[in-house]
Amino acid sequence: MSSDTEVQLHPLKGASHDYWARIKSGDIGALPAVLGLVVLCIVFGAMQSSFLTPGNFANLLTQAAAVIVIAMGLVFVLLLGEIDLSAGYSSGVCGAVLVILVTNHSFPWWVAFPISIIVGLALGLFIGWLVSFLGIPSFVVTLATFLAFQGLLLLLAGEGGTIRMEDPTVLSIENSNMKPLISWAFYVVCAALYIFSGLRRVYARRKVGLKTELMQLWILKTVGLLGLTGAAVYALNLERSNNPDVVSLKGIPYVVPVILLLLVVGTFVLNRTAFGRHLYAVGGNAEAARRSGINVKWVRICAFMICSVLSAVAGMIFASRQNSISPTTGGSSTLLYAVGAAVIGGTSLFGGKGRMRDAILGGLVVAVIDNGMGLLGYAAGIKYIVTGLVLLVSASVDAISRKGSGS
Amino acid sequence: MAEPILSLRSINKSFGPVHVLRDVHLDVYPGQVTALVGDNGAGKSTLIKCIAGIYTPDSGDYIFDGKSVTVHGPRDATALGIEVVYQDLALCDNLDIVHNMFLGREQKKGFTLDESAMEVMARKTLDGLSVRTVKSIRQTVSSLSGGQRQTVAIARAVLWNNKVVILDEPTAALGVSQTEQVLHLVRRLADNGIGVILISHNLNDVFEVADNIAALYLGQMAAQVQKSEVSSNQVIELITTGKSAGVTPVGAN
Numbered sequence A: 001m002s003s004d005t006e007v008q009l010h011p012l013k014g015a016s017h018d019y020w021a022r023i024k025s026g027d028i029g030a031l032p033a034v035l036g037l038v039v040l041c042i043v044f045g046a047m048q049s050s051f052l053t054p055g056n057f058a059n060l061l062t063q064a065a066a067v068i069v070i071a072m073g074l075v076f077v078l079l080l081g082e083i084d085l086s087a088g089y090s091s092g093v094c095g096a097v098l099v100i101l102v103t104n105h106s107f108p109w110w111v112a113f114p115i116s117i118i119v120g121l122a123l124g125l126f127i128g129w130l131v132s133f134l135g136i137p138s139f140v141v142t143l144a145t146f147l148a149f150q151g152l153l154l155l156l157a158g159e160g161g162t163i164r165m166e167d168p169t170v171l172s173i174e175n176s177n178m179k180p181l182i183s184w185a186f187y188v189v190c191a192a193l194y195i196f197s198g199l200r201r202v203y204a205r206r207k208v209g210l211k212t213e214l215m216q217l218w219i220l221k222t223v224g225l226l227g228l229t230g231a232a233v234y235a236l237n238l239e240r241s242n243n244p245d246v247v248s249l250k251g252i253p254y255v256v257p258v259i260l261l262l263l264v265v266g267t268f269v270l271n272r273t274a275f276g277r278h279l280y281a282v283g284g285n286a287e288a289a290r291r292s293g294i295n296v297k298w299v300r301i302c303a304f305m306i307c308s309v310l311s312a313v314a315g316m317i318f319a320s321r322q323n324s325i326s327p328t329t330g331g332s333s334t335l336l337y338a339v340g341a342a343v344i345g346g347t348s349l350f351g352g353k354g355r356m357r358d359a360i361l362g363g364l365v366v367a368v369i370d371n372g373m374g375l376l377g378y379a380a381g382i383k384y385i386v387t388g389l390v391l392l393v394s395a396s397v398d399a400i401s402r403k404g405s406g407s
Numbered sequence B: 001m002a003e004p005i006l007s008l009r010s011i012n013k014s015f016g017p018v019h020v021l022r023d024v025h026l027d028v029y030p031g032q033v034t035a036l037v038g039d040n041g042a043g044k045s046t047l048i049k050c051i052a053g054i055y056t057p058d059s060g061d062y063i064f065d066g067k068s069v070t071v072h073g074p075r076d077a078t079a080l081g082i083e084v085v086y087q088d089l090a091l092c093d094n095l096d097i098v099h100n101m102f103l104g105r106e107q108k109k110g111f112t113l114d115e116s117a118m119e120v121m122a123r124k125t126l127d128g129l130s131v132r133t134v135k136s137i138r139q140t141v142s143s144l145s146g147g148q149r150q151t152v153a154i155a156r157a158v159l160w161n162n163k164v165v166i167l168d169e170p171t172a173a174l175g176v177s178q179t180e181q182v183l184h185l186v187r188r189l190a191d192n193g194i195g196v197i198l199i200s201h202n203l204n205d206v207f208e209v210a211d212n213i214a215a216l217y218l219g220q221m222a223a224q225v226q227k228s229e230v231s232s233n234q235v236i237e238l239i240t241t242g243k244s245a246g247v248t249p250v251g252a253n
Helices: A011-024 A031-047 A054-079 A087-104 A109-132 A138-157 A168-175 A180-207 A215-236 A255-272 A274-284 A286-291 A296-322 A334-345 A356-375 A380-406 B044-052 B074-080 B097-101 B115-128 B146-158 B176-191 B203-209 B232-241
Strands: B006-015 B018-028 B033-038 B059-064 B082-085 B164-168 B195-199 B212-217 B220-226
Touching: A011 A215, A031 A334, A031 A356, A031 A380, A054 A087, A054 A168, A054 A215, A054 A255, A054 A274, A054 A296, A054 A334, A054 A356, A087 A109, A087 A138, A087 A296, A087 A334, A109 A138, A109 A168, A109 A296, A168 A255, A168 A296, A180 A215, A180 B115, A255 A274, A255 A296, A255 A356, A274 A286, A274 A296, A274 B097, A286 A296, A334 A356, A334 A380, A356 A380, B006 B044, B018 B033, B018 B044, B018 B195, B033 B044, B033 B176, B033 B203, B033 B232, B044 B074, B044 B082, B044 B164, B044 B195, B074 B082, B082 B146, B097 B115, B097 B146, B115 B146, B146 B164, B146 B176, B176 B195, B176 B203, B195 B203, B203 B232, B212 B232, B220 B232
Parallel strands: B018 B220, B033 B195, B033 B212, B082 B164, B164 B195
Antiparallel strands: B006 B018, B006 B059, B212 B220
16 A cells, blocks of 8 residues: 555556666666676577577576676675776686695695685785775786786696696586476575565565555566576576487586575675675765774775685686686686676776676676677687677766766 | 853864964853854864864863863764764765665664664654655665755764754855755754754854854954844954954953
8 A cells, every 4th residue: 555645657657667767867777787688698599599508508607607706706896996906816816725725735625615715815805905004096906916916826826837626526516517306496495585585674664664665566576587597497407418318417507506695695795784884885985984983994905805705716616617727717808807797787887886796697798798709600809809898888888877877 | 041061161272383273162052053153264163173073172171061071082072972064964975865874873683784773763863853855765865956965964963862963064055945944954953952053154044043153263262142132244243353342252251
């Protein structure tokens, strides 16, 4: 029952009206990334029949995974209006630590992985301290650490250049799948939790007499999201092996629940904790945050530490995907793809605006371009140019929408 | 008249050789608007910063609620119940009204933010100030007009049952109708029992909303008088020359 009597629109019409008003005022959210994803999939699907196959879909997810995780970390730093150019090589260094401990020193993965996370924490602390306490612009600090970490990785990888990863658990992240039945069970549990947490929020607000989101709209969104993800699970559960008699390839790749977990935890930190609120505040107006008693320096250091820790997770994903660590792990286009992913997803380069899901949406866009153009047989040079252009377009959208909402 | 909530006695403050405040007296009464006027460089900002704890006075007494206190930092002032609304507002454009009002003092339920409680409390505070101009308190501050932003900043200052609210030129950047709204808000703050210090260059505003007027002249308190006892011209004289016929300087008695 709505107590509003002013507008007698159909409630859903009113909601879509509000949505358009928001978009026109520059608050475009995830729209460009979603539209881009749909358009790219249609174009590539029409041009190359092997693009829209379950096999390629699974491949796309595992391809995108590491960049998505680095982009998730970058969201924390970008929220402050800062940047971490060395995030790619941080993941290389942390991945190298993991692989060296497991392969050369026979550590179990569950000891080596926390150690690589601690290394990431230390790298982030170092960067954050330089930015926060010495006041060096993060662009310069991380440009320096970009080079330094690259050197560190070169030293760690040693003369041979490549260290193989042989731990089956780490390798399974990118190379194995959940069984189809378990995939469906996983989907059902996630869907139930999603619905439960959504309803709980609505009823918590109703209980104290606050306005809630329109129920029909919530149902529509939920059904849409669950339908889409359900279709994805269905596609992933189809046989995608060329030779099913020899080896069967079905189910959700293990890296998907890893990313989902990071999404949930990251979103929780950003939206539901005081620390997350302070991140947005420092990104929006650092002086206002300082006057409100927020420890701005500490918030900055934490953001860089979180970014490097997520890079360390990405390092493990790299080690799993490449079955090894080499001096180029996390190098070349990784960092730019990750920054591009965050920005394409809707995170602002100016700070104060960004969400965890941006990294996933943007990361998928980047991966689709990379994957689709690869399938179409374009040279790597063309892929880089197109990805660069897409990043430029999203940065322009960011800058223009900022102008729009600023006036 | 009621006892002052805040009294300053013989406050002195120097920066190196520059003697900015000389034996300044100031009384702020609960439920009254005290306008602090003075030309540029008269020491208004320094005085405010001494009250807010940003500067520590070199000498003088700081009496709050009848007790002599020492204020060593902004936290001390905040703990006493003194809140400053600065000219540049210090709001985060990317956050909504509720977030801004609770910035740095978020209500929590365990680890998580208690959004519902904060929204209810923010709504109550805005209603208590009869703020009707804000459509949704969940809209971001970037979508608000100058007057609405000022309203949010002031509402934030009263959210915590503060006893003294200092407003630094709240109407300086506003249009006519918005100025009117903010002045009404200032009046309601005082009507709710808060001691309000209003810094303004605009004597129309001062005469519309203030109960008493304190005029600083070259670091000295030229006079603190009831509004009813002075005319606009006398106040201008106090601001520009430091004295005016028929107005007794404070501290004379």
